[in-house]
Amino acid sequence: MEVQEITEKLKGLIETYVEDKAAFANINAETHLIEDLKINSAHLVDIILDAEEVFDIEIDDESAEKMLTVQAAVDVVAQKLAE
């Protein structure tokens, strides 16, 4: 799967958890899920579960903890897909 496709799919599932739609409009690789998008930290768990389902991968705890920015999330998913 191309990085661009991973990014678009991830953005789609992240959007579900963003109440502040204006913040989401400016999303880029460096965007921080909690600080910039104001996602409730409890929902990071749900984003990881959704990503596991969408990409058919398993994300271990150590990798999950890294998924705080869009870029970091894309990297983790790309790595798991490559394994």
Add this chain to the structure above:
Amino acid sequence: MQRGFIRYDPQKENNVKRVVITGMGVVAPNAVGVADFTTAIKSGQSGIAFLPELEELKFSCQLGGIPPVTPSLLQRYFSDLTLKQLKANGIRFGCIAGIDAWQDAGLAYPVGKEEDPNWEAGCVFGAGMSGMSVIRRGIYTVDEGKVKRLGSSLIQQTMPSGISAYLSGMLGLGNQVSTNASACSTGTEAVILGFERIRSGKAKVMLCGSCDSYGPYVWGGFDSMRVLCRKSNDSPEKASRPMSESAAGFVPGSGAGALVLEDLDHALERGAKIYAEVVGGYINSGGHRQGGTMTAPNPQGIQRCIAGALNDAQIQASEIDAISGHLTSTMGDVLEVQNWSKALDRKGKAFPKINALKSMIGHCLSAAGAIESVAAILQLNQQFLHPSINCEDLHPEIADIIDQDCIPRETSSYPLNIIAKSSFGFGDVNSILLFKRI
């Protein structure tokens, strides 16, 4: 004393606040929203339907009351994210009723995330099995070895206080935020608890009410106990028959009712519309003694509860104009009328008017007391009595105590000054509320 805190000083008489109702919301099997609900109860509209799912699952009672909550209605109250996660029907009903009541009272909504919560406003919002479907999903997920997949939203929907937690978040409540639970007495008890908190000066506004869910997992235990109506699957609207000789068990319902209780001075200051005054209430238990059990009330307990409410309100038994009974369509109906008659020392034509909302919506379990309180206040505020349907064949033991005309069979305008609301629940628990016209 820190600014913004309210301190109760029982030595100061002026700290005993008067409490009024300034907003209401309702999600009932026969209507959603106060306006439609008013029309429904005035026309004696039943909300009971045959449910094929219960037939497939071999229930003896295949009937139930489920509020007509549509997807488009849900979208008016919840964000897409909340709807994706919040699957507990009881909590959904409670939130809809709660938000409606809050807006009906003219209180601020929505509240910005960076604003102060309202430190003087709280809630006591009761629940029963409001998250049963979510509990079921959680159990299957764990048993499949997939605990990791439970996600973030299971706990908040399955903890008893889920409903009060959701409401606090939506409305920005900063005072007491609790859920009470006392089975079918829950809703009435919630209103009394909020009333006492405002009366003692600890809060200015309390959102009180209760909610419950529906479906085979909520109702199965009652079906097995043989307390549900098993004889009317082919005539759903005739099944719930409080005070009737042919009453054959209750019909389960679901939904939510919500009432904004407010310090009278606070309501007057902000020019709020006032539906009624809460003049008194009492909560007790029969202690599973003297005929009381887990499922049957101790008559002494009920009579003491009625006397306790009269004393709390400082009114005479003769002043009660009408009773919105607990009246479930079981043998308990006779006992309730007996207990009211003894406690008030009134019988025959001198007995107050009495009706049963459950004749239209069934027994909404933990939500019952709150939905029925909304109906009681509507009758008081608009000076009418709704019909108690399906009791054309009045139970002879009730007819021995009170006059036929005490039970309205059709809607009629009627002068009401004080109306009582009673609720009794498993565990031999009782609660009585007294509302007065203002």
